Amino acid sequence: MWLKLAALLTRPATKYLFIALALVFPLVAQNEYQIYVMASAFVWAIAVYGLNIITGYCGQLNLAHGGFFALGAYTLGLLTADYSWSYWPAFVAALAMTAVVGFFVGIVSLRLKEHYFAIFTLCVGFIMYLLMDKWEELTHGPVGVRNIAPPDGFGLVDFTETTPVYYLTLVFLVLSMWFIGRLSRSLLGRTLIAIRNGDELAQSLGINLMRNKVLAFVLSTTFAGLAGALYAGMVRFIGPEDANILHTFDMITYLLVGGIGTLSGPLVGTMGIVWLTQSLQFMEEYRMILFGPLLVLLVIFFPRGIVGSFLGWLHRRTQGEAEAAAKTQQSRDITGREVNNNA
Amino acid sequence: MLKIENLTKMFGGLAAVKDVSVEFEANQVNAIIGPNGAGKSTFFNLVGGAQKPSSGRIILDGEDITTLRCDHIAKRGVGRTFQTTNLFDQASVLDNLIVGHRLRTRSGLWDVLTNSRRLQREEKLSRDRAREALDFVGLSHVENRFIADITQEESKRVAFALALATEPKILLLDEPAAGVNPEETEGLARLIRKMVDHGLTVCLIEHKMDMIMGIADKIMVLDHGEKIAEGAPQAVREDPAVIEAYLGSDDDAAA
Numbered sequence: 001m002w003l004k005l006a007a008l009l010t011r012p013a014t015k016y017l018f019i020a021l022a023l024v025f026p027l028v029a030q031n032e033y034q035i036y037v038m039a040s041a042f043v044w045a046i047a048v049y050g051l052n053i054i055t056g057y058c059g060q061l062n063l064a065h066g067g068f069f070a071l072g073a074y075t076l077g078l079l080t081a082d083y084s085w086s087y088w089p090a091f092v093a094a095l096a097m098t099a100v101v102g103f104f105v106g107i108v109s110l111r112l113k114e115h116y117f118a119i120f121t122l123c124v125g126f127i128m129y130l131l132m133d134k135w136e137e138l139t140h141g142p143v144g145v146r147n148i149a150p151p152d153g154f155g156l157v158d159f160t161e162t163t164p165v166y167y168l169t170l171v172f173l174v175l176s177m178w179f180i181g182r183l184s185r186s187l188l189g190r191t192l193i194a195i196r197n198g199d200e201l202a203q204s205l206g207i208n209l210m211r212n213k214v215l216a217f218v219l220s221t222t223f224a225g226l227a228g229a230l231y232a233g234m235v236r237f238i239g240p241e242d243a244n245i246l247h248t249f250d251m252i253t254y255l256l257v258g259g260i261g262t263l264s265g266p267l268v269g270t271m272g273i274v275w276l277t278q279s280l281q282f283m284e285e286y287r288m289i290l291f292g293p294l295l296v297l298l299v300i301f302f303p304r305g306i307v308g309s310f311l312g313w314l315h316r317r318t319q320g321e322a323e324a325a326a327k328t329q330q331s332r333d334i335t336g337r338e339v340n341n342n343a
Numbered sequence: 344m345l346k347i348e349n350l351t352k353m354f355g356g357l358a359a360v361k362d363v364s365v366e367f368e369a370n371q372v373n374a375i376i377g378p379n380g381a382g383k384s385t386f387f388n389l390v391g392g393a394q395k396p397s398s399g400r401i402i403l404d405g406e407d408i409t410t411l412r413c414d415h416i417a418k419r420g421v422g423r424t425f426q427t428t429n430l431f432d433q434a435s436v437l438d439n440l441i442v443g444h445r446l447r448t449r450s451g452l453w454d455v456l457t458n459s460r461r462l463q464r465e466e467k468l469s470r471d472r473a474r475e476a477l478d479f480v481g482l483s484h485v486e487n488r489f490i491a492d493i494t495q496e497e498s499k500r501v502a503f504a505l506a507l508a509t510e511p512k513i514l515l516l517d518e519p520a521a522g523v524n525p526e527e528t529e530g531l532a533r534l535i536r537k538m539v540d541h542g543l544t545v546c547l548i549e550h551k552m553d554m555i556m557g558i559a560d561k562i563m564v565l566d567h568g569e570k571i572a573e574g575a576p577q578a579v580r581e582d583p584a585v586i587e588a589y590l591g592s593d594d595d596a597a598a
Contacts, residue, residue, distance in 0.1 A: 179456070186455045187466055190442040198429045204391060205509055206417035206446025215452065304433060312433050319487055
């Protein structure tokens with residue numbers, strides 16, 4: 001019974017149900033604030049999907065992810081506020097910027113492995129923060145960037161309103177998930193997972209480590225830039241605090257809770273924690289007293305996150321039932337033969 | 344088919360592999376034995392391209408592969424297994440093997456975005472190759488099991504299958520029978536023989552002498568990085584230098 005219900009969740013058609021739910025959400029939401037929280041959760045989820053490519057599938061812990069998110073936001077913010085670009089060209093420029101910077105950071109940092117890579121990218125993220133905070137001529141320093149253009153609706157839609165922005169972020173989230181779903185099931189996705197299993201084995205299978213790692217890194221920073229650009233157009237005010245390393249750790253938490261290296265994990269983790277945070281708003285910073293132990297328990301008992309653990313359980317159960325069924329079938333065949341022999 | 348000329352690997356002042364020359368014939372089981380620390384694994388790393396030799400040449404089918412990168416050597420038909428094989432344990436056996444044929448495919452990011460014909464064809468091809476390899480090692484019945492749920496012996500066979508899916512000409516097996524019981528060792532030995540019967544060339548490092556003596560056509564003995572003997576199993580077994588390396592000389596015993 002439970003097994004069948006659980007199996008339903010993994011059916012391809014289920015995703016349309018979730019899209020339908022997301023589409024009607026603004027109609028059933030109690031207030032505009034809830035719609036806004038949901039939209040910002042979508043934006044974070046896109047960034048977490050990017051992190052999932054390099055860290056979840058490819059196995060390289062990238063701690064500069066928040067920096068790239070802010071880089072996307074700043075590129076869009078500065079181009080629209082200071083250089084009066086309109087939103088969509090600046091949006092494309094933000095993607096290009098995070099991809100290009102991601103490429104150059106990637107070819108240097110990916111020469112390092114494991115902890116060294118993580119520490120190096122931590123520094124890269126911090127340097128990005130410092131640049132945004134101290135390079136006042138370009139970034140306005142701690143004052144931040146104001147008057148960022150909202151997404152251009154071409155006179156058809158007004159993206160300064162919450163509900164249209166909600167649908168815009170939803171569209172980008174669905175597109176991101178569609179792309180990453182396709183990537184993770186493809187030979188390219190399998191190549192990244194092989195690298196996560198180990199450099200030594202992967203290269204003995206003829207995989208070009210550097211090329212594939214850099215590709216995964218650039219894809220992940222581009223998704224961070226995409227999320228950052230959407231974020232800047234949504235909040236319309238950004239500051240150096242958006243590059244704070246804490247955002248990277250938040251994203252890693254979302255990823256771990258949802259399920260690292262899984263397709264729906266980033267969404268589940270981000271939604272779960274964003275809404276949990278919202279509902280615990282009254283506790284202010286004391287929330288962490290609840291969050292800390294919760295995270296520790298999760299990592300101990302469900303190291304593969306909510307989605308990873310669920311899928312593992314489901315696979316074992318269905319595989320177990322299939323094998324049991326095959327066995328009874330076999331024994332039935334044998335008894336059948338015996339009956340025939342007797343006859 | 345694999346010719347090694349004066350191969351040397353120095354780590355600082357220490358020679359892990361010293362001036363080794365040897366030739367491995369096609370379609371044979373070639374064993375490399377020697378005491379711990381004799382340089383056997385380093386020798387495999389050099390042939391597979393994971394480490395670069397300090398001097399010497401490695402020639403595969405007449406082509407000098409000494410300076411090639413690991414992935415290029417794999418593409419030229421050198422397959423490898425390791426003492427431990429780290430696979431994605433929360434995915435099925437078959438899922439883990441599909442990537443084995445990746446090196447014979449060309450699909451990139453653009454193919455993923457457009458879901459191109461080439462990608463679909465190559466994914467089917469890789470899946471078929473994985474199934475064939477799994478069938479070859481006799482594990483078709485566990486293809487849907489998680490890697491985490493298979494036995495030690497099955498995981499050894501899965502490692503073979505992964506290497507076979509790359510369609511190698513020569514296979515380097517690093518202690519293929521470590522950690523399995525005598526019965527299973529025999530089964531793995533039969534499997535290695537079967538690979539050779541199907542046209543592969545095998546090089547293996549192994550400590551289990553019964554197994555080696557049973558399947559090897561040729562044995563090379565390394566000690567302190569140097570080749571001290573080479574030849575048919577019987578000849579190597581009776582070689583005084585080999586006996587000395589393994590058991591110590593009479594002088595040592597006296598002292």
